[in-house]
Amino acid sequence: MLPRRVQAELLDGLAATDPVAERSRRDLKRLHRFMRTRARLVRMLRQLVPAPGTTLRVLELGAGDGTLLLGVARELAPVWPPVELTLLDRLALVDGATVAEYARYGWTARSSVMDVLDWARAATEFSADAASRWDVVIANLFLHHFDSLELTLVLEAIAASTDELLACEPRRGWGALAGSHLVSVLGANAVTRADAVLSVHAGFRERELTAVWPRTAGWSLQEEASGAFSHCFRAKRRRTQ
Numbered sequence: 527m528l529p530r531r532v533q534a535e536l537l538d539g540l541a542a543t544d545p546v547a548e549r550s551r552r553d554l555k556r557l558h559r560f561m562r563t564r565a566r567l568v569r570m571l572r573q574l575v576p577a578p579g580t581t582l583r584v585l586e587l588g589a590g591d592g593t594l595l596l597g598v599a600r601e602l603a604p605v606w607p608p609v610e611l612t613l614l615d616r617l618a619l620v621d622g623a624t625v626a627e628y629a630r631y632g633w634t635a636r637s638s639v640m641d642v643l644d645w646a647r648a649a650t651e652f653s654a655d656a657a658s659r660w661d662v663v664i665a666n667l668f669l670h671h672f673d674s675l676e677l678t679l680v681l682e683a684i685a686a687s688t689d690e691l692l693a694c695e696p697r698r699g700w701g702a703l704a705g706s707h708l709v710s711v712l713g714a715n716a717v718t719r720a721d722a723v724l725s726v727h728a729g730f731r732e733r734e735l736t737a738v739w740p741r742t743a744g745w746s747l748q749e750e751a752s753g754a755f756s757h758c759f760r761a762k763r764r765r766t767q
C-alpha cells in the first residue's frame with residue numbers, strides 16, 4: 527500500500543500570472559474533461575434538494591480560477607433556485623468574465639482571496655452566524671494539499687459552517703499513480719506532470735477522510751472510489767424532525 531505523502535506542489539509555488547502556471551491551469555481543465563469531473567459533481571449535487579424559494583449559499587474551497595463549477599451551474603440552473611457562490615482561493619484568479627458567465631445561470635459569484643487555514647481558524651473560533659453558514663461546501667482536488675493536522679482543522683471548520691460537504695480528491699493507489707505518469711499524453715506541461723504524481727501520493731483511499739471528520743453525532747458519511755482516479759467524500763448533516 528502506498529503511504530500518504532504530502533509535498534508542496536509546483537503550481538502552488540508559482541505566481542498567479544506566471545505563464546507556466548497559466549498553462550498548467552489550462553492543463554487542469556483538460557484533465558477535468560478527460561476525468562469527467564463536471565458530470566461527477568453534477569451527479570453528486572443533484573442529490574441535494576433545495577427548498578423552493580430559497581437562495582442557496584455555496585462555498586468552493588481552493589476554487590482556482592473558479593471555472594470548474596460553470597458547467598455545473600449551466601446544468602443545474604433549470605432546476606435549482608438562485609445561488610450565491612463564494613470561490614475561495616489563496617490566489618486572485620477569478621476574472622470578471624467568469625463572474626459574468628455565472629450570472630447568466632442565475633448564480634452570483636464572488637471571489638474570496640485567503641488561505642483556507644485562516645478561513646478555518648476563523649470559522650472554528652467564532653460560531654458561524656447566518657451570514658457565514660453555507661448550504662453546501664465543495665472541494666475538488668484541494669483537500670489533498672494538507673497534512674493530517676491541517677486537514678483536521680479544515681474539516682472541523684467545514685463541519686461547523688455547513689450541513690453538507692462534497693469533496694473529490696485524487697485516489698491514492700497504484701493504478702492512479704500509473705495514470706498520473708501518463709498525463710503527458712494529454713499534452714500537460716512539466717509542472718502539471720510533476721504535480722499529478724505528487725497529488726496521487728497525497729491523495730486518499732478507503733475511509734481516510736471519514737477518519738479525520740469530526741466525531742460529532744448527526745452526520746451521514748459516504749466515502750468511495752470514483753472512476754479510475756478519484757476518491758470522493760460526502761458528509762451530510764441528518765435532519766432533525
Ligand SMILES: C[S@@+](CC[C@H](N)C(=O)[O-])C[C@H]1O[C@@H](n2cnc3c(N)ncnc32)[C@H](O)[C@@H]1O
Pocket residue numbers: 538554587588589590591594614615616617640641642643665666667668671
Ligand atoms: C489543484 S488546484 C484545484 C483547483 C480547482 N478546485 C479545480 O479542481 O480545478 C488547487 C487550488 O488550491 C489552491 N490552494 C492551495 N493551497 C491553498 C490554501 N492553503 N488556501 C487556499 N487555497 C489554496 C491553489 O491556489 C489552487 O488554485
